[in-house]
Amino acid sequence: MQNILVCYKWILNEQEIKIDPNTLSLDTSRAKKRISEYDKNAIELAAQIVEAQGGSSIAISYGGADVKQSLKDALARGPERAIWVNDPNSDKADAYVTANALAAAVRQAGDYSMILCADTSADASNQQVPLRLAVLLGIPAITCVIKLDVEGEKVIATRRVGDTTEKISVEGPAVFTVLPEIAQPRFPTVKQVLAAGRKPQLELKVDDLGLESEKLTPKRTLREIKGYTMSRKNIVYKEGTPAEIAAQLVNNLIKEGVI
Amino acid sequence: MAGIWIYSEDIILAKELVTPAKELAKQAGQKVGAIALDAEGAKELAALGVTKVIVLQSSSSWVEAYEQVVADVLQEEGADIVLIGGTIRGKYTAAKAAARLDAGLLTDAVKVMLENNKLIAERFVYGGLAVTTEELSFPAFVTIPPRSYEIMTAESEQGEVIVKEVTAEPGITVVDVIKTQQQGVDISKADRVIGIGRGVEKLEDLTMIQALADAAGAEVGCTRPICEELKWMPIDRYIGISGQVIKGSLYIAVGTSGQIQHVAGIRDSKVIVAINTNEKEPIFTASDYGIVGDYADIVPALTEALQNAKA
Numbered sequence: 001m002q003n004i005l006v007c008y009k010w011i012l013n014e015q016e017i018k019i020d021p022n023t024l025s026l027d028t029s030r031a032k033k034r035i036s037e038y039d040k041n042a043i044e045l046a047a048q049i050v051e052a053q054g055g056s057s058i059a060i061s062y063g064g065a066d067v068k069q070s071l072k073d074a075l076a077r078g079p080e081r082a083i084w085v086n087d088p089n090s091d092k093a094d095a096y097v098t099a100n101a102l103a104a105a106v107r108q109a110g111d112y113s114m115i116l117c118a119d120t121s122a123d124a125s126n127q128q129v130p131l132r133l134a135v136l137l138g139i140p141a142i143t144c145v146i147k148l149d150v151e152g153e154k155v156i157a158t159r160r161v162g163d164t165t166e167k168i169s170v171e172g173p174a175v176f177t178v179l180p181e182i183a184q185p186r187f188p189t190v191k192q193v194l195a196a197g198r199k200p201q202l203e204l205k206v207d208d209l210g211l212e213s214e215k216l217t218p219k220r221t222l223r224e225i226k227g228y229t230m231s232r233k234n235i236v237y238k239e240g241t242p243a244e245i246a247a248q249l250v251n252n253l254i255k256e257g258v259i
Numbered sequence: 260m261a262g263i264w265i266y267s268e269d270i271i272l273a274k275e276l277v278t279p280a281k282e283l284a285k286q287a288g289q290k291v292g293a294i295a296l297d298a299e300g301a302k303e304l305a306a307l308g309v310t311k312v313i314v315l316q317s318s319s320s321w322v323e324a325y326e327q328v329v330a331d332v333l334q335e336e337g338a339d340i341v342l343i344g345g346t347i348r349g350k351y352t353a354a355k356a357a358a359r360l361d362a363g364l365l366t367d368a369v370k371v372m373l374e375n376n377k378l379i380a381e382r383f384v385y386g387g388l389a390v391t392t393e394e395l396s397f398p399a400f401v402t403i404p405p406r407s408y409e410i411m412t413a414e415s416e417q418g419e420v421i422v423k424e425v426t427a428e429p430g431i432t433v434v435d436v437i438k439t440q441q442q443g444v445d446i447s448k449a450d451r452v453i454g455i456g457r458g459v460e461k462l463e464d465l466t467m468i469q470a471l472a473d474a475a476g477a478e479v480g481c482t483r484p485i486c487e488e489l490k491w492m493p494i495d496r497y498i499g500i501s502g503q504v505i506k507g508s509l510y511i512a513v514g515t516s517g518q519i520q521h522v523a524g525i526r527d528s529k530v531i532v533a534i535n536t537n538e539k540e541p542i543f544t545a546s547d548y549g550i551v552g553d554y555a556d557i558v559p560a561l562t563e564a565l566q567n568a569k570a
Binding site: 026094096120135144160166167235238241249252 | 346347348350351354355357358359361362363364365366367379383384385386387388389390391392393394395396399429430431432433434435436437438439451475487494495500501508509518519526529530531532538543544545546547548549550551552556557559560561563564565567568
């Protein structure tokens, strides 16, 4: 029986963010929020473990008031209940603040046997929160997991580190960060979506977590964000036979000194 | 010793980190210290002008287990800025050590500067779509990706090497370690790469792609879905911000749409060529040369043209 906590982040869909070519500012007006893609793999893994072994899973998130809108989607993907931390200053939070808030929420979630997180997020890609969480909770952390096997009291995690595959055995609660290939997320059925609406949700106000203000003061502050632009030649061949186009291109590649 | 400290379990990367560390140290009027895991590498760091190199020695073979000791040393030394090599294991160490010291950490920095006793660093967000400039208070941790800096030449003034016996308790057991069979070369180091995307319709077409690669003297890579969903190629072949990042002279994209996560892995290539049927795909904005057409026609023609050019 596994009692799993699975963390997720509610973020803008980066595919819908536009860059103003003149000012390089980010136009997020048409970008909708969604559960970070990689977190869906972690939620799915939690659901699969619970389906196979019994137990339960709880989805945990930290963010602003709009995180409430994510709960139904998260719950439709398997977890029995959801806990979320509502912080009006979450837009300024860094991984330090996020981990402090999540650790406080985890302490209120009751007993757990493992914490699952994605290895990275689709917005900030900080790759820090799960590791910081493990330090704050005083439990081990295993990153880059591609397979997780529960064998009695032990959990065997297979992790991929560059050209090496490691098998790690852990006893007792631990944080695991998973790579997307570990489990393909489901498309929730109508029944699962309807059932999600009836699952329990717990909102924790950040001020009620008992954290000192220092723990909620970011160590990193954002000074500027701007779109990344590349200047490329953008020569496009549309006319001519494939052979003609290929010959022109090869000529140019020779001139560039890359062939 | 306060100042700028570096750490990497990979000695080549550690030597690369000396370069930005010395720039920062010069600006701050401070010294560079290093934490290393092997005594031989430590000497090389000292020869590069690192003032103090602390070698951690323990019986643990799991590099991640050193994070606590790394944090302890940095605290004892009163490090202001810590640059850590941005490998998977390095980022693990960085995040845990920063958490132990209640410090901020910026992962995958592309630029680091000093300004009024604060570290200013730049990094990519949203899969490479945007760049942020961020301020970190001291102690400030930063991870720097491999091959970001050139290794400097040795200096006349050598630093000291101190060996420390430590205990590194991982709290886990490593049951097995398997070196994955390398399937061909490491594409992140290849000078020319052909990358295929979902626009390539069938597995058999990889023969045609391989012929182009042979003619161009290139390696073949792909976008993430080709590995993860179609499983046509091993996972170490996918190119993108979370996979392999290539920095060679030529990249030819065949049937890739140009999603930002993929483009972020190719944009340091000198020349980018795109082949796609749809002129509106973003890959064309990211390319120097674009060919609007069916790869099934273009790829064989290009293979032939390359063979002719060589003949």
